[in-house]
Amino acid sequence: MKEKGFKSLVTLEEARDKFFSSFDTVEKTTTLPLTKAGGRITAEEILAPRPAPHYRRAAMDGFAVVASDTFGASQSSPNRIRVGEKVEPGVATPVHTGGLVPEEADGVLKIEETKKQAKKLDVYSSVAPGDNVSPIGEDVKRGDTLLEKGNEINPAHLGLLRSLGVEEVPVAEKPVITVIPTGEELVSPGEEPGPGQTIQSNGIMIAEYARSCGGSPVEDEVLSDQPDDLKKALSQKVEGSDAIVFTGGSSVGRRDRIVEVLEKEGEVLVHGVAIQPGKPLGLAAVEEVPVIALPGYPVATLAGAYFFLKPLIAQMTGWQAREKTTTVQVAKKIHSPLGKLSLVRVTVTEGKAYPLRVSGSGVLSSVTRSDGFVLVPRDSEGLAAGKETELHYWR
């Protein structure tokens, strides 16, 4: 009755390389109006269809002038010109910041440097040709890159695109992520769990995680551990899914049958990764659809999603995700096992990271109480107090 172990653990880097290189970067794209594009990922580089400004723009409130009319002017010895409808030598026209500088003008004189009396204008300083005039294309030239491919479209992007007349954007489709929770001991939400039973909760967690990473999740009904049920679900879901995530049953115990099923139905690329939590994790390809078999312990489930599902969605959408981390100082020694990359939940107070006392990877409240996590390298037994490290966030 001794459990068989994993054939061998591979490192996180090896597992990622093997998994992500096994699939073409499928980027399904669609075109959305700007009003629906917020938060989506650009599927192509977006170029400026016109320059900004698209006309010679006044940078100050004042008067459009022929610059040479102002040469030599000073506070003590002002030049006198006229204000008129049309700029010409000796005649200036009022302009507002942002307004059009008439063709005949080659400078804008600040209003503070003038005094106007009826049609007469005293000029108290000189402007050089080009002063206070933004030439066409000063901000953005026609054909400039407005957004790179793989950008997450934010409020400023929308403003920029709209101001340049771009009203439609090619974006990546959200990949359909089918989430299938498994486990004999699980009861459905709304049911009362008996002793030894647990309410199935990984499904909603991973579905929401996939959504927050830009996927379109579909949460399936909970399945038993029976290979026939698993096989049936797999063959039904491969069609119509861009990726499939199982939770539970990914280890090597008597009731861990998913990897066995995946071996028959497709190709298992990795089983067992040198990370903690999250070790009993399987990665497979079934009919060219990526399949991630996550362990059932909630913290391990989430860690596996962080290491594999988030980058998978990024690969599928072309998302150039830039992870935000914060530098923190280890407040007290963090212990971790040699041989595995450890993800250690911490709370942070005044820039200092305190490891959470946790009794195992089953305790999701250790995640919800944490401010994020720090990583301890595989070849290290921990992080010393005082060491600076990066705080990672779950998404």
Add this chain to the structure above:
Amino acid sequence: MKEKGFKSLVTLEEARDKFFSSFDTVEKTTTLPLTKAGGRITAEEILAPRPAPHYRRAAMDGFAVVASDTFGASQSSPNRIRVGEKVEPGVATPVHTGGLVPEEADGVLKIEETKKQAKKLDVYSSVAPGDNVSPIGEDVKRGDTLLEKGNEINPAHLGLLRSLGVEEVPVAEKPVITVIPTGEELVSPGEEPGPGQTIQSNGIMIAEYARSCGGSPVEDEVLSDQPDDLKKALSQKVEGSDAIVFTGGSSVGRRDRIVEVLEKEGEVLVHGVAIQPGKPLGLAAVEEVPVIALPGYPVATLAGAYFFLKPLIAQMTGWQAREKTTTVQVAKKIHSPLGKLSLVRVTVTEGKAYPLRVSGSGVLSSVTRSDGFVLVPRDSEGLAAGKETELHYWR
């Protein structure tokens, strides 16, 4: 024709204090099923309705035993007991990790420490009472706080709530933010701007910004600078809005009429804030509805939204926003004017922040090209090269 100036600039802190203390923290709440609660803000503390585990749970695969049956056992001198259906002195029962530990057992013996032959079980080590048994409530006690009030509900929260049988969550309603862009020089999206004209683009930017902060934005049609039009829009929109944001026309020029209208229709709390960009900014209350009049230059508009709209939405929803910042090193001296808190757009490469060369607050591409911004205090003329500072993100 000289423009009148601001009466006086107030500091950011003064402006915030005055504005946010002028409104009751209106928290409209609603109850949502868990499946719709992701990303929303909890309106109340949420307590555990039951403990977890809710039964005595095995922490290992092995055998539930009466601990005293194992006392004295060792590798060289195993104890021998029996395997049966019911635990009693001398009889053990198989259990799986996560399974129920029978009432009669007070310990779980790891499978690796045993050898089973038919009904006979050799025990190679001893367990103390309680070993490998998670008592009821070990992870979460009944009545423990699962989520604080004001938490943004994330995937792990959803998993935790579901696992404890919480299927409905009280959350803050999303405040309705009416966005009204103004300006004579603006044309509507889809129209071709003539010389001196600009496509109205602040509306979509601020609407998306409000959405990303948890608001429910309504973008209005662009308005002229005419006081009558502004007054009419204001009186129509006060009803049905939790807050109103104008963009453009908030300064003190001839065409900046919004603050004048706000003075007549309500109370102007602040006009002119010592921040850059964003100085010509008005804050008012009209029939107890907060009104933010943002300047029209896109970068100033966004800066004003960052400093006032984001915290306003947080106040209205009770969102305990924890801003994520990253420590960076100033790569080259950053100059900024004394007397104003400056928001300096930067790009970051290998932890070093480089200020972006920008020609003004009209250039939104300086935001989209930036990785975020750093703040230079009001009493400082810049940040020296090499100094550590925090990188802020626009949302």
